Amino acid sequence: MHLKRYFCAHLLYVSMTGYFRLVVFSLIFMYLIGCEPIDPVIPNEEELITxxxxxxxxxxxxxxxxxxxxxxxxxxxxxxxxxxxxxxxxxxxxxxxxxxxxxxxxxxxxxxxxxxxxxxxxxxxxxxxxxxxxxxxxxxxxxxxxxxxxxxxxxxxxxxxxxxxxxxxxxxxxxxxxxxxxxxxxxxxxxxxxxxxxxx
Amino acid sequence: MSYKYLILLWFVIYSAVTVSAQNCNRTLKGRVLDSHDKTPLEFVSIYIKETATSFTTDSVGSFLIDQLCAKGYHISFSYIGYENRDMFISTVSDSTITVLLDQGCHVLGEVEVTASNENEGLQNSQNINAQYLNQNSNQNLSELLQHISGVSSIKSGGDIGIPVVQGMYGNRLMIMNNGIAQAGQQWGLDHSPEIDPGIAKYIKVIKGVAALQYQGSSLGNVILIDPGSIGIEPHFHAKINYSYATNGRSNNFHTELKNVTHGIGWKVIATLKKGGDKRTSDYYLTNTGNRMENIAVQLEKSISKKWKNQLFFSTFHSKNGILRGSHIGNISDLQEALHRDVPFFTASEFSYDIDRPFQDVRHTLTKVTTKYYFTDNNKLEFNYAYQKNIRKEFDIRRSNDNTNPALSLSLDSHFAELQYEGELNSKATIHTGVQFNNILNTNIPETDILPLIPNYASQQLGFFGIYKANFDHWNYEMGTRLEFIDLKVATISQSLPRIIEHFQNTFLNKSLSLGISRDVVNSWNTTLNIGFTQRQPAVNELYSNGLHQGVSGIEIGNSTLNPEASMKTSLTLSGKLIEKLKLETTVYLQRINNYIYLYPDSEVRLTIRGAFPVFRYGQTNASIAGWDVDLKYAPHYRWLLNFQSSLLKGKDITHQTRLIYMPSNNGKLTLQHIVPKMGKIKNMTFQLSENWVFRQKSSELVQDFLPPPSGYSLLGASISGDLHLKSVKCTFYLNAENLLNTKYRDYLNRMRYFADDTGLNVVIGALIGI
Structure with a gap:
């Protein structure tokens, strides 16, 4: 919530510093997103005829x-x-x-x-x-x-x-x-x- | 339509009509020129919406309009063979303007678009303008793009098609949706781009040698779908477009509303399409109906003169039926289907129903752009985009009770970039940027089938720099791009007992490009581009494993593939051959080392459904050579003759064979006649066109099930006109495709194995704009 408020406040803050902070925060946000694949679920192959x-x-x-x-x-x-x-x-x-x-x-x-x-x-x-x-x-x-x-x-x-x-x-x-x-x-x-x- | 909305509409029309007259002694002077070679254009129609009056330009392209009031006017310029230009011009004082009209070979849209639009530098590009988009609103993206020479489409029947630009498609062709690389399941030949072309102000195809400023995996060519900027004109504009197509009995509805209120520019776009079974010259293509819905919202706000922001959101949904008779269980079913005149399960009646097999696709894009201008020519731009793509494919299942999809994928993509574009000195500019992309692709466990594509997470970090300079009549461009890719895969083992296996691949792509062009000298312009690009193998090429229903074979990826390396040279010439005869032509040669392709293995896999051929991903060296021509002859301001042609040859150099799915040689001749005024109708346009597609030279039958079909030619015709009623402009159009109901099959239509291509189609529509 704090991050969000900070983010919005800076959207309205008209200056170069504001602009750069916006960019930096977005880049940090990107890195926080997961980078490992989710393990697949082994399907129950119900329709298979073996x-x-x-x-x-x-x-x-x-x-x-x-x-x-x-x-x-x-x-x-x-x-x-x-x-x-x-x-x-x-x-x-x-x-x-x-x-x-x-x-x-x-x-x-x-x-x-x-x-x-x-x-x-x-x-x-x-x-x-x-x-x-x-x-x-x-x-x-x-x-x-x-x-x-x-x-x-x-x-x-x-x-x-x-x-x-x-x-x-x-x-x-x-x-x-x-x-x-x-x-x-x-x-x-x-x-x-x-x-x-x-x-x- | 709600009651409130009607009131709003009435109010806007009313206020536009009842502007009080005052100080009406202003004059507007100007000239209309060709945007490319700056020659003056005579007989250009000029229409002023507010006064409902018309003018034309004289022999030196000049016009003079007097008795204008001290306010602003909506003025439109139209001329045969050129894109219409609508402008809002302030007449607070007497003014003089220069209007550039564009033939569509080079982009010069509205002023603000050009300013904000990324310039493509010296790369050869062609675009589809708003007029063509409006009058063909029934078509999907790849059908629209075929209007440009050198662009074809690989179709999978019904409304499914992917574009092919100079022989590149799928993983090798990038589609930029509003500046963001489309993140979907591009690996499938039957996976249409999840984009409504209706959002575009224009669509541009860059037939380049290296797409340096774009993140993604292109080998030179890029398709740009651009909704354009809203601008600063503070008036409400609305556009409603409806068309009906007889083949498939499709209804297509499109609307666009925009205004600038309280300093915020807003635009809302909505598209709805519903079509049923298409028809060949003889029978219905059962289960080829389609549905499409798209809503897009665009907001623009300038915080200061230096800081500009844009928000774009769109949500897309489509459901596409697949020809019922093309669904096969094993190789003997395929052999049987190949030899039928009329496919199995062909119904005698038309239907809007979509049954299995069908695809259901959702795509959302959210994009934030913020630009900071240090000066007019120096800017910093930041973009963030989130895309979500959900693809479900429903097959005929063994049990009729099973309603689960056979393929169900969910993809999340986060993209961020920071770009700087600025002047180094008065003759040189630099464009540089850093880009980051994170993609997570997950199989939704509801299929009860082993997935063909594994779950994966991919991270890409890219950097690019482009330097441009011009001296005298010469322009130079140099650029480089580095891209680091980290791919992590989690897959299910093929062997028993089934376990989860993890793999990782990393790649570094390096690209370089060099361009030289000579400005218009004696009305001729020459451009030479050379580019080296690399493309990392896509996840399907590395790890797909299993039965690919569409190709009736088992597809096995190869996790040791190397990146493809392409070297492309392209030479473009444009100018006047003789007076009134214009030529634009491009020759290109592309050599691709480590070209990734599917080859048939000697192994034949015996399963309980019989024996299936096994295809493996391998690498070879390939070359693609081609020639695109666009010739325009305008003997009189009312007549235009246009010839387009593209020739292409794709070869596997190592094995001395042809590459599969390369476009056939083709040509198109169009005759256009325009009557500026016919009673109350303006810009009445009649068009007749003949399209020739030649037979493709056969690729080996071990890769393909049938030899390429014969060549064919199709006749088309269209009529359109504008009607101005007060401040409302109504454009009506009538297009007929395959007028002679010719029976044919196209090499790039994958339904050619099972059925004929579509027969006569008549589209009737109207566009109302205020």
Whole structure:
């Protein structure tokens, strides 16, 4: 308060001394302002998806196969850990996708959230040379597929790839989108993971 | 508008009209000359507001007005190709005046502006005058600046654009808002300067080689936005400007009130803008609406004849939508978007709504200036400025319920400077100063995302000295600047577990400049400038780390970068080629060692959203060579033909490639016809213009997603006129841009990857001034 009164008094004091005092006080004020950066708050990366698990159970319940993709540091430099298992020829599997954020404690299940916002999400399964077919086994409120649950049928022996894509805000009524064709879907990609598929 | 305000307005008009006549035998004599080469101007229209009478100058530029009363008159001078000049002239006794009109290449605004305005010495500068600002009030700062040859704009769709001057932009171009370096988040290509151009009396672009008296990180070029001085004229003046633009259906409102009461000069400026989705020739650009509000207050008080003070405050807010179809999740989304004719999410209906993605930006500036004049030509000046910048960017989030911004930054800047400007002797002057700046940048923890830019504190201490001398017809200028920068950073580690890491960088920038000019001899003026400047790496170049949504890549800073060092030579020639044909041309060559750029790394980073390219900040040697031309031909006082062109080539010398985001070669031809009097309308102006932009030579496709688009040309037209009703002056204007609704894409518009550029736009507006 004293400084302030002094400052104002000198604004009205018409002389060179007054002018210089004004300048000097302002410069001192500048130096009093902090010069250290504020430590950032480490964010709770709630929206991060670190883990995708694609679990296949054969229709006779005899076989359980797990594909997984795990990348704990998100966009960071750490390479993801990818796990593949082999499929059997001419077999039908029930597929179940799980998404998790394992970077926070406790880890959160994101598949629930996707299911709740089913109208705004859809998984696409793009098969390359593996000779398998993937059919949707779930529906959102409008009767369109979400793709968390699927039915997979294998064919002859083959080696190829399966790319699992999650689109946010796709046009779910677009041409052939509900059949699993991604071309007319649009929207933003939240997940795009490719697994090697061996059918033996 | 309140009731009280209406009464005030009525009172002012009434009192202006009912001035009693007495002692009306004074005469006012004068001459009107070109400010540059002092040639007399014939057929200049002179209008006296109080008597509503018009005059013109004779063949030697002279005029004589008699039967004036012993008081003061508001007189305006206008002439084709020149900036209008409004003056308040006291006629207590018979007087003789000389009026200089300016073509806009060199600044010579109102008398008091020139006196207080920092002179740019021998650096080449061009300005945008109040007339152009008024009649294009719908445009943002970078759109307005494109009117000057050698200035372009990098756009990000909608109303977002950053200016490019002779190939320099972002961290390399300084924008001075009322004498203070704009402190915002200039590192982003999609971060518009947080300035309402409406506050400006004029906007000046210095196409220089070294900006020695300005604190900041420029490599020569500077943009000055100057609200001007209020002056000492003790009358109330008000200006109301409204315009409507058909493309985007935008409403733009601007008002300015000023007076000098009880020895205190005051000015209040307010701007409001609201626009919706813009439109290409074929479809709406969904979610490209914008909002802008700005209020500025300026106060001036002279404590004595020697001590003058000014206070300036402005608060700015903008909200800009970003084309919905340009938001992408990963590189396959981008590839898909690149190959579409019409972007995803294009709505069939127009809308004013702004949804995510959008930017919300606030900026306040508080500035105190105090000047002490020892004599008319020796003064000490002290400035203090505080700026606060808050930027929030809202993206499409994975969860529709998440309403948090994806980027949220708060920046505080304190700046203080002490300058002395004075005469050493009758032929030499010195300008010297010391400047201190403290910037604190903090991420607001509400994003749930790892920040791209770290928290930092930066302190800069600068010193400069400029010596000027003139002998016979030669002017010399020498200057130097030293700047010490201390940058302290607190960032979050990329590795797990996440920890806070601290870093520090210090830099010393050294700059030198030398200028020689030869005064008008046979109506030709020649200026040669050579400058060496350094620029410290900006915080994003040193420490950014993470996914940059806009470029669909991972950007990694390099904390070991060295300052850039630029050597620029520029030669300007201006004068008359033949009678009535004027030329102003500048050639420049700039060599930048340690040019900081983003290069694609061989690493491709696999994430759960697929593989992303990795870009790292590196350094190379670059050169930029260019040629700006401005040619004016006025065969008759009613006709003006203007040709402007700028050519530029930016090269990476080390890798023998082109620099990315360099302006394309372009040219513009404008034909203007003025009718001084058409019925009751004065200064009726018709203008037709054609603008050519040539195809940019391709930079390598590893740095860019698509080759440069084809060249294009756009036709424009405008009509304007003045109507005087008693003491009220009404200017109406009609501008049409892209008259033929041409479908095109511009190399510097980053939306060109996704959509066409904007189609036909017609702007209609009126300006009322008292």
């Amino acid at each position: 883990t995708l698990e694609f679990r296949l159970v054969s229709s006779d319940q005899q076989d359980t196969i797990l594909f997984s993709f795990k990348d704990l540091d998100g966009d960071g430099g750490l390479s993801p850990v990818i796990q593949n298992e082999k499929l059997k020829v001419h077999t039908t599997y029930n597929g179940m996708l799980t998404l998790r954020n394992d970077a926070i404690n406790p880890s959160s299940d994101i598949s629930m959230e996707v299911e709740e916002e089913g109208n705004a999400h859809q998984f696409f399964y793009v098969v390359n040379n593996a000779g398998i077919s993937v059919k949707y086994a779930d529906k959102d409120a409008n009767g369109n597929p979400i793709g968390l649950k699927t039915t997979i049928t294998t064919g002859n022996q083959a080696t190829g790839e399966l790319t699992i894509i999650l689109r946010h805000n796709p046009d779910k009524f677009g041409s052939s989108v509900s059949d699993g064709l991604i071309d007319q879907a649009g929207g933003e990609t939240d997940i795009e993971v490719t697994f090697q598929i061996d059918v033996i």
